[in-house]
Amino acid sequence: MSEFTSSVSSQTASWFEFLLNPTLIDTFLTEDNLDITGTDLIIQFLISANLIEQKTKLKTATENPNDIELKDNRIRALRHLAIKIAAKLNWDLVVIEKRIPVAVASDLIHCFVRLTTQTDKNYKDREQLQLLSKVDEPALFAVQLLHRWTVRTVVQSSFPMKPIKIFQVNVAGYVNPLQHMRGPNENVIEMARAKVRESIQALEVLLECKSAVRIPVDACFDLIDIENGLVPCDWSRTQVYPLIECTARIAYDLGSIYFYEQNYVNAYTMFRRVHDLKSQLEPSNYFSSLDGYLTSLQSINPSMEQSLLTKTKERFLMGIPPPRASVEDYISILAEDNERKEMTMAARYRLEERHEVGSQQYKIVCSFNLVRCLLDGRPTNTQYGFDYLETALQRLKQVTPKQQSLLN
Numbered sequence: 001m002s003e004f005t006s007s008v009s010s011q012t013a014s015w016f017e018f019l020l021n022p023t024l025i026d027t028f029l030t031e032d033n034l035d036i037t038g039t040d041l042i043i044q045f046l047i048s049a050n051l052i053e054q055k056t057k058l059k060t061a062t063e064n065p066n067d068i069e070l071k072d073n074r075i076r077a078l079r080h081l082a083i084k085i086a087a088k089l090n091w092d093l094v095v096i097e098k099r100i101p102v103a104v105a106s107d108l109i110h111c112f113v114r115l116t117t118q119t120d121k122n123y124k125d126r127e128q129l130q131l132l133s134k135v136d137e138p139a140l141f142a143v144q145l146l147h148r149w150t151v152r153t154v155v156q157s158s159f160p161m162k163p164i165k166i167f168q169v170n171v172a173g174y175v176n177p178l179q180h181m182r183g184p185n186e187n188v189i190e191m192a193r194a195k196v197r198e199s200i201q202a203l204e205v206l207l208e209c210k211s212a213v214r215i216p217v218d219a220c221f222d223l224i225d226i227e228n229g230l231v232p233c234d235w236s237r238t239q240v241y242p243l244i245e246c247t248a249r250i251a252y253d254l255g256s257i258y259f260y261e262q263n264y265v266n267a268y269t270m271f272r273r274v275h276d277l278k279s280q281l282e283p284s285n286y287f288s289s290l291d292g293y294l295t296s297l298q299s300i301n302p303s304m305e306q307s308l309l310t311k312t313k314e315r316f317l318m319g320i321p322p323p324r325a326s327v328e329d330y331i332s333i334l335a336e337d338n339e340r341k342e343m344t345m346a347a348r349y350r351l352e353e354r355h356e357v358g359s360q361q362y363k364i365v366c367s368f369n370l371v372r373c374l375l376d377g378r379p380t381n382t383q384y385g386f387d388y389l390e391t392a393l394q395r396l397k398q399v400t401p402k403q404q405s406l407l408n
Contacts, residue, residue, distance in 0.1 A: 018041075018081055025038075025041070025081075025084070025085060025088065028041060029085075029088065037099065038085045038086075038088060038089050039089070039095065039096070039099035039100050040099075041081075041082075041085055042082045042085050042086060042100060042104070042108060043100055043101070043104050045078045045079070045081045045082040045085075046078065046079065046082050046104050046107050046108060046111075047104065048078050049074075049075045049078035049079050049082075050107070052074055052075050052078075053075050073224075076224060076231055077224045079111045080115075080221060080224045080231050082108055082111070083108070083111060083112050083115060083221060084218050084221040085218070086108055086112070087216055087217050087218040087220065087221060088217075088218040090215070090217075091141075091145055091215065093145070093148065093149060093152060093286075094285060094286055096108070096149075097152065097153075097156065101181045101184075101185055102153060102157075102185045102188050102189060103181055103184035103185045103187070103188045104181075105149065106149075106153075106188045106191075106192075109142075109145060109146050109149050110146070112142050112145070112146075113139070113142045113143060113145075113146050115142075115231070115233065116138050116139040116141075116142040116216065117139045117142070117143075137212070137213075137214045137235065137238065138214050138215070138216045138220075138235055138238045140209075140211060140213055140214075141213050141214060141215050141216065141241060142216075143202075143206075144202075144203070144206050144213070144246065144250065146199075147199040147202045147203050147206070148199075148203065148249060148250065148253045150192050150195055150196055150199040151196055151199050151200060151203065151253050151254070151256070151257040152253055152256070153188070153189060153192040154189070154192050154193050154196045154257065154260065155256045155257055155259075155260045157189045157192070157193075158260060196257065200254065200257060203250050203253065203254050204254065206250055207247060207250045207251060207254065208321070208354075210243070210356055212240065212243070213240075213241040213243065213246050214235075214238035214239060214240055214241060215238060215239055215240075215241040216233075216235070216238050217237065217238065217239050219234070219237045220233055220234050220235060220237045220238055221233060222234065244277055244280055244281065245281060245282065247273075247277065248273075248274050248277045248278070248281055248287070249286060251270045251271075251273045251274050251277075252270065252271070252274045252286065252287055252290065254266075254270045255267045255268075255269075255270030255271040255274065255293065256289075256293070258270060259293060259296075259297070264297055264300055264301060264304070265304070267293070267297060268294070268297045268304045269322075271290060271293050271294050271297070272294070274287060274290055275290060275294065278290070312325055312329060312333070313333055316333050316334075316337070316343065316347075316351070317342060317343055317347060318347060318350075319343070319344075319346070319347030319348065319349070319350030319351045319354070320350070320351075320354070321351060321354050321355060321361065325361075327360060327361070327364065330361055330364045330365065330368075331364060331368075331388075331391060334348075334364070334365065334368035334369075334392075335368065335392065335396075337368075337372070338368060338371055338372050338375060338392070338396065339396070341372075341376075345369075345372070345373070345376075348365070348368075348369050348372065349369070351365050351369075352365050352366060352369065357384075358384070362384060363384045363387040363388055364387075364388045364391075366384040366387070366388075367384070367386065367387055367388035367389045367391065367392045368388070368392045370386075370389065370392070371389070371392040371393065371396070
């Protein structure tokens, strides 16, 4: 049985006591001068669960089935406790990465994803990119957390890192498994590299997702019933995760992986998007390297802003909404295209379809598409085509008498 010793209170608490006394976690996380932090507890809970699981697999042939079931319940209980503490820490990836070995962090996040998706029978189907935004709550938060962690793991594996300081458990005959974490850590990093392309694509989809995201807080995770192994989760107690915070973190992590891959224009696009949102975000060290990234990108290519404008126009030509395009970008580019007609109508209709109906960008595209159709001699009706019609008409420079009659 793993034990946790407080240097302040000189008390010893087993994982079982955390199940019986729900306030014990708060005590360990808030007590002054406490050596053991929440991340230390997460590490010990998950490693203890894995050790029990390994021993159970070795003895299943001869062990009493009731004993096996009890051990399975203990494994679930320990993982449940780890998830509860991570929720209490607000699923802060900066804290997790700084204080938890990558192999243990992987275990934690994958356990979280399994827990939040276990009641969603269609989850595997919804892993498809086009359905990703329809994942049930609170699985949506868990899934985007997993993909963010994956790309961050790949990026950070390229940096020299200080060894993580881990609380040492002093138990007679106990060998700290963290002494042998180098191999598992390297394996997890290799797995992250193998899956990073999938995670990048998922985050690109989630970046444009407008679905409400709800974060599971520690109140969602009640005490596990050790007798029958039930893991009670009350998802009605999740809290709204501000969309702007979610968007900024996804954009920042995409920017970092683009930078790592030397895709500098895309990296600049993402980091500029975060920069534009920063004044609306809660203070956080999550974006601590933002200014450094932007400075580096400007040094690499002083004409980065012009390159971004060119790339924005290229995306418009394909009917793909640029992630950082402003309202004025939409107006100026579509107005110019009404003159030059470089975009096909198929691309312009795709631009409509990729925006939320009724959004400002959607209304702008509809209005400029209406004018384009009229200029081409193809009258059309659209519900939102008149919201920005006056703006679209004002941007026209040359209109033939025939076109003028259609516009009137």
